[in-house]
Amino acid sequence: MSTKQLLALLSSHVDGDDEQVLSIALQVAAQEARQGRTDEAEQLKRLVKKARDQQRIGRPVSGQTPIPMARPRGELQGLVESTYPKVTLASMVLADSARARLSRIVRQQQERAALREHGQTPPAHILLVGPPGTGKTMTAAALAGELRLPLFTVRLESVFSRFLGETAAKLRVLFDQVAQTRGVYLLDEFDALGARRGEPNDVGEIRRVLNSVLTFMEEPNATDSLVLAATNHVEILDEALARRFEEVIEYGLPDPAAAKSLLERRLGRYKLNAKSWSTLKPAYEGLSQAELVRAADAVIRDAILEGTLTVETAALRSALQDRQTLRGKFRRASTS
């Protein structure tokens, strides 16, 4: 296969042009056949046929996702990040109430046809509120994973700073996509809407954006897309805005049992002496889920290099204390 063919293949893949990908594969097959490599040629042809058959019966080539790859193009490029997460809610450590509500949202999405038959629609606007590192972004990924939908993430703060003066127009393009492509849409850093209000260089942009978001949230959502907004600071959100969310899910730092369970899960086959857990409590208390994961990963890396499956209590304690120290530093920095 020549570099030229490889380039054509990659660029078709980037454009999401599956048909072009297959036709290049056939060209390569023909070339292989001409050069006497019939086995390779046959293999390529069989794969192309398999891909075409799967497309015909509506199954994606990759086998996992139920809808065609949706990639932000044109105006949406650089504004929206799209992924197909594989995470599920089961891999999250959640408070019972949050888990129950998230499971209900998944079920209502899955059985939206039944709801619609009775004139109901699944809740579409969900606000995720809580301190950093407690699983808001991960929840968006897990909902997309459960529903096998693409996750489209927009970081509001960066849209504001990159497209100063055109934020509302940019978001409009995104909102139009919500009506066309079913997916999970995460408006991350949603508090940017509230935080920037009253800034001296604000030339009515915040108002325009706010109005644009409010209008969007009132529009009918024919695709039953899920729109999630995540924020650390619910208190600075506009009341009119907060009211439009059908569900508000709160996140918090883990209690000791949840922290232990998260550490155990993350450590997986790397085992800590079971009796040691109680002595670690002061080291992990007050850390967020994200910080616990980082501490666990740090000791796993050491264990891998040491070639052992046993984690020393002292090593985990020290990794947890490192996170505590960092947390203390950041807190001082943000309050000074």
Ligand SMILES: Nc1ncnc2c1ncn2[C@@H]1O[C@H](COP(=O)(O)OP(=O)(O)OP(=O)(O)O)[C@@H](O)[C@H]1O
């Ligand atoms: N509830 C949880 N269960 C399991 N792992 C978690 C949980 N919360 C966070 N994590 C771990 O921490 C990482 C970071 O969490 P995440 O990005 O979801 O936090 P966040 O709430 O969105 O934080 P921020 O407000 O800073 O955006 C996750 O990728 C995951 O590894």
Ligand SMILES: [Mg+2]
């Ligand atoms: Mg986040």
